[in-house]
Amino acid sequence: MKSSQSLLIIMKNNSRNSRTTHTPFFTSRLDRRAFLAASAGTAIGLILPKPVFAAKVVSRPLRFYNIHTRERMVVDYTPGSYGGSVRQALEYFLRDFRTGEMHTLDALLFDSLYAIQNNCEVQTSFEVISGYRSPSTNEFLWKTSSGVARNSLHMQGRALDIRVSGLPTKTLRDLALNLHQGGVGFYPSSDFVHLDTGGKRSW
Ligand SMILES: [Zn+2]
Numbered sequence: 571m572k573s574s575q576s577l578l579i580i581m582k583n584n585s586r587n588s589r590t591t592h593t594p595f596f597t598s599r600l601d602r603r604a605f606l607a608a609s610a611g612t613a614i615g616l617i618l619p620k621p622v623f624a625a626k627v628v629s630r631p632l633r634f635y636n637i638h639t640r641e642r643m644v645v646d647y648t649p650g651s652y653g654g655s656v657r658q659a660l661e662y663f664l665r666d667f668r669t670g671e672m673h674t675l676d677a678l679l680f681d682s683l684y685a686i687q688n689n690c691e692v693q694t695s696f697e698v699i700s701g702y703r704s705p706s707t708n709e710f711l712w713k714t715s716s717g718v719a720r721n722s723l724h725m726q727g728r729a730l731d732i733r734v735s736g737l738p739t740k741t742l743r744d745l746a747l748n749l750h751q752g753g754v755g756f757y758p759s760s761d762f763v764h765l766d767t768g769g770k771r772s773w
Pocket residue numbers: 700724729730731764765
């Protein structure tokens with residue numbers, strides 16, 4: 571496929587094959603709160619009137635545009651059940667566009683995008699500046715650009731550089747910081763936000 575061609579894929583996250591499960595961070599937080607509430611109730615002899623359940627997680631479309639390949643993609647994403655055709659489509663879409671190499675991607679990245687979209691007042695289309703980077707590409711960028719880490723989490727499929735069309739990048743940064751997850755880097759001169767699933771930090 572020529573890089574100038576647009577690609578529109580609508581994927582449904584309903585494959586039972588090769589699905590992996592993970593605990594979305596916001597439901598795990600709710601579960602922990604419910605656990606603590608139940609523990610406190612037990613400690614002081616109270617019986618909770620009803621079991622406390624985590625919020626229901628529903629699938630929602632995540633829209634993407636890759637500024638380098640000019641491809642577009644929509645995936646129907648459900649936090650906690652990243653796998654099957656959705657996983658394959660995202661790994662291809664977020665490949666190293668310079669070398670064509672693909673890598674596994676951390677599902678928590680997409681949980682973050684899902685949460686940002688839910689807290690966003692505009693219909694989001696995530697513009698991808700950088701997804702997976704092969705070691706050779708990262709080394710090249712480290713030597714020729716500023717603001718590139720030599721041991722970047724992009725090389726582990728645990729980082730994305732994004733902006734949202736129609737949304738100030740500063741607002742996107744604030745939405746990402748409000749998740750209290752991983753790393754959030756703000757690059758106003760290049761107009762994007764770096765998200766990763768490493769330790770909680772910001773710059
Ligand atoms: Zn980055």
